[in-house]
Amino acid sequence: MNLKHASYIMAILEAGSITAAAKKLLISQPSLSQTVKAVEDELGLPIFDRRAKQLTLTYAGQRYVESMREIMTAERNFLSEIAEMKNDHRATLRIGISAQRSISLLPQILPSFLARYPLVTVELKELPSVRLEELLSKGGCDVAFITTASKQNDLEYRLLENEQIVLMASKQTAISRRIGQGTEIELSEAREENFVNLTPGHSVRTIQNHLAQLCQFEPRVLLELFNMEAAKLVTAQLNAVMVCPYGYIQGDTRVETLTKCYPLRCHGFERHFYFCYRKKLRLSSYMRDLFDIARSKCQYHTM
Structure with a gap:
């Protein structure tokens, strides 16, 4: 088994195609295709399913990648140990x-x-x-x-670090006028408010989705942003609320003076x-x- 060949196969998987991987590896596409063929010839089985629209591994390909990852980890562990022996x-x-x-x-x-x-x-x-x-x-x-x-x-x-998830509400919102700063609440207390959401993929968004489902309501989304800093600043300036870790708010005077925060009952979704x-x-x-x-x-x- 050739570890360099294995690293190329993994680069193809990460890039999503042979063409993209070749560009990233700074080698020609025909050369990379020959590497794939060499691995498949050595195994006697195809590693990529060429019938699929997207690049996918065959079962033999999955086992090859799993095994080579273990071998590469073992090699890295050994070299790391030797380097420490030499104080290098x-x-x-x-x-x-x-x-x-x-x-x-x-x-x-x-x-x-x-x-x-x-x-x-x-x-x-x-x-x-x-x-x-x-x-x-x-x-x-x-x-x-x-x-x-x-x-x-x-x-x-x-x-x-453990984190406390809070609802950050602009002082323009009804909830901020109705409930005192620092009061623990259910997310459903904000069912009538406009939400600034983080995009799917953020763990905070995952928690928000779980809590909204548990409270049986669909948040009314004003904006959806990827960047948490931008989302915080927008929420503070608008008539809106946002689910956010308290650590990202604490000490930020740009938002602390314009908002109130309410610890959320997370029901195990932490x-x-x-x-x-x-x-x-x-x-x-x-x-x-x-x-x-x-x-x-x-x-x-x-x-």
Whole structure:
């Protein structure tokens, strides 16, 4: 089995096509197609289902990818252990993080981390948390900072921070005139308000959907935004409400003076902030230190 060939197959899966993967890998499409053929000839079975409209793996292809991921993880673990024996910290660390978290967390942790490990090259993968879990499972990054409400069996989750989910309401809204700041409420208290929603894929949006279903109402959506900062600022200026982690509001005078916040009864639908990695991955000393630095910067945000 050729590990370089395996990395090419995984690049094709991640890119969605041979053409896109070839561009990303800076090799020709015919050359990459020959790599696929070489792997299939070695296995004696096709790894891609060429009848499907979208690029999909055959069962043999699935088993090949699963097995090669385990082999590549074992190789990385071994090389990491040898490097530590030699006190050699030259490495590339692929870190997954959401765009929102990168704004608040990376300036706090990267200066200390890179000062301690100047030979470690950091590659950032900025994606929503839901996609980061998938990327980790597929070996697309080494570790990730993920805010999530659920867990996958093949990942390890080390808690960095618990979060309190609140309803942030502009002071122009009826609910802000009716209910005092800091009162715990059901989401249904805002059934007559205009909602500024985060786009699907945000774990906060997932929680909001669950709570709305539990309360048996459909929120009246004024706007739907991907960026949480933009959503906060828009909500504060309009006659609207938004479901948001309190940690993203606390200390932000741009919105605190214009809004009231109400802790939501989440009925078990919670989200937490984790340092995540594949269960079979051996954490190197610099990965462990990254976790320790991040944990020292995180705190529990509550009203």
